[in-house]
Amino acid sequence: MDESANFAFQFEPALIQEIEEFGELRSFKDGELVMDYGKYIRMMPLVVKGTLKVLKKDDNGNEILLYYLSSSETCSMAYSCCLEEKKSEVKAIAEGDLQIIAIPHNKLDEWLCKYPSWKNYIMRSFNERFSEMLKSIESIAFHKLDDRLIAYLKERKRLSGSSVIKASHYQIADELATSRVVISRLLKILENNGKILLYRNEIKLLQDFDS
Amino acid sequence: MDESANFAFQFEPALIQEIEEFGELRSFKDGELVMDYGKYIRMMPLVVKGTLKVLKKDDNGNEILLYYLSSSETCSMAYSCCLEEKKSEVKAIAEGDLQIIAIPHNKLDEWLCKYPSWKNYIMRSFNERFSEMLKSIESIAFHKLDDRLIAYLKERKRLSGSSVIKASHYQIADELATSRVVISRLLKILENNGKILLYRNEIKLLQDFDS
DNA sequence: TTTTTTATGTAACATTTGTTACCGATCAGG
DNA sequence: CCTGATCGGTAACAAATGTTACATAAAAAA
Numbered sequence: 259m260d261e262s263a264n265f266a267f268q269f270e271p272a273l274i275q276e277i278e279e280f281g282e283l284r285s286f287k288d289g290e291l292v293m294d295y296g297k298y299i300r301m302m303p304l305v306v307k308g309t310l311k312v313l314k315k316d317d318n319g320n321e322i323l324l325y326y327l328s329s330s331e332t333c334s335m336a337y338s339c340c341l342e343e344k345k346s347e348v349k350a351i352a353e354g355d356l357q358i359i360a361i362p363h364n365k366l367d368e369w370l371c372k373y374p375s376w377k378n379y380i381m382r383s384f385n386e387r388f389s390e391m392l393k394s395i396e397s398i399a400f401h402k403l404d405d406r407l408i409a410y411l412k413e414r415k416r417l418s419g420s421s422v423i424k425a426s427h428y429q430i431a432d433e434l435a436t437s438r439v440v441i442s443r444l445l446k447i448l449e450n451n452g453k454i455l456l457y458r459n460e461i462k463l464l465q466d467f468d469s
Numbered sequence: 470m471d472e473s474a475n476f477a478f479q480f481e482p483a484l485i486q487e488i489e490e491f492g493e494l495r496s497f498k499d500g501e502l503v504m505d506y507g508k509y510i511r512m513m514p515l516v517v518k519g520t521l522k523v524l525k526k527d528d529n530g531n532e533i534l535l536y537y538l539s540s541s542e543t544c545s546m547a548y549s550c551c552l553e554e555k556k557s558e559v560k561a562i563a564e565g566d567l568q569i570i571a572i573p574h575n576k577l578d579e580w581l582c583k584y585p586s587w588k589n590y591i592m593r594s595f596n597e598r599f600s601e602m603l604k605s606i607e608s609i610a611f612h613k614l615d616d617r618l619i620a621y622l623k624e625r626k627r628l629s630g631s632s633v634i635k636a637s638h639y640q641i642a643d644e645l646a647t648s649r650v651v652i653s654r655l656l657k658i659l660e661n662n663g664k665i666l667l668y669r670n671e672i673k674l675l676q677d678f679d680s
Numbered sequence: 681t682t683t684t685t686t687a688t689g690t691a692a693c694a695t696t697t698g699t700t701a702c703c704g705a706t707c708a709g710g
Numbered sequence: 711c712c713t714g715a716t717c718g719g720t721a722a723c724a725a726a727t728g729t730t731a732c733a734t735a736a737a738a739a740a
Contacts, residue, residue: 669686
């Protein structure tokens, strides 16, 4: 299983061997469920290829986007769930085709002390997730919806590497916690300003988009 | 230094000894700065008594409330800063009189492997901070300002143990990322509904407040 | 005391966002 | 082909929040 090569640059050889020995390579198709609410999590996913979308549901049943994970990133929420053998508080969905290495929960703890590079990796993950959530709070608290929408589109572009974004207005509205009509309105304004082109289930970002 | 007694229930005796040996007890008065942006953090604070308010500034200079820490809690942001010897991304202010134990940064790492109870404590901290930030996102994204204001007042009551909250409308507006006028308006409505009484720099929550 | 600063109350208005309703276009399945 | 489902466009309106301006009261400073 040499897909772990992505991680090699930061892990000790011995750790890479263990990952290859105990980690299980799994593939998911677009939209497939990787984790779900209430289920016990017995593994932590390392993303090898593709994107993993992590969501959380609140008391009122609203789903909120936590973060996207892309190559060589991992899910800190899953990590803490594993350690305490708790049920999952989050849902994770494959966004496009996805490959992960599933690390069994009993190894997580063991490696933490055994391999400094693993500890650093985990800590850095926590930190990155933290920072993203901060950005998210900042965005919601201080920015208008139009700015947030633009930021969202940029992020999607960054993740997919393509300036064509496949999504319905409804999906976007959902992830930004607003309504479809509002998103349609704002997108139309962006189109009129020559920033994007709108098609069914597709948004094309133009060169002028960044300015 | 037997103030560490608060933590005793969860730490091994040997760890408590080390905390007493290497931890430094520090006191702060209301409003004093415990951490500030851009400074190197060489210690992690464990709150012994009082409340520590942790803030972050965004690119536009807006300050946003991250979380309050009360007795026996610690600051995960500081933790990760320490590990990577980074400059602080957060500011921390004493809210009322405050006592902390400052753990030197070189011990943090060492104890992580040496004492399982320390590792669990740290992990649980990360998790709790994470959950609070989630709650915060949820609150901003899905709740109206009036609900958020009520939640804010309840939280202040919980932290201080008193139903008299010392704060100006301006401070509250700041922490909820809105304007003073808006807060004054909403507070006045609450007062008219018999939920609270308003004084200068003081809000008294009435019995009827919770309903 | 007088003066200055700070905190609060309130009105009027602007802007942003949410909601409802209805339209036609496009797509998938029979 | 027809039919139903989904998607997007738009208008009209409602509600929430932000902004500006100004007044008064309390506290602090001079």
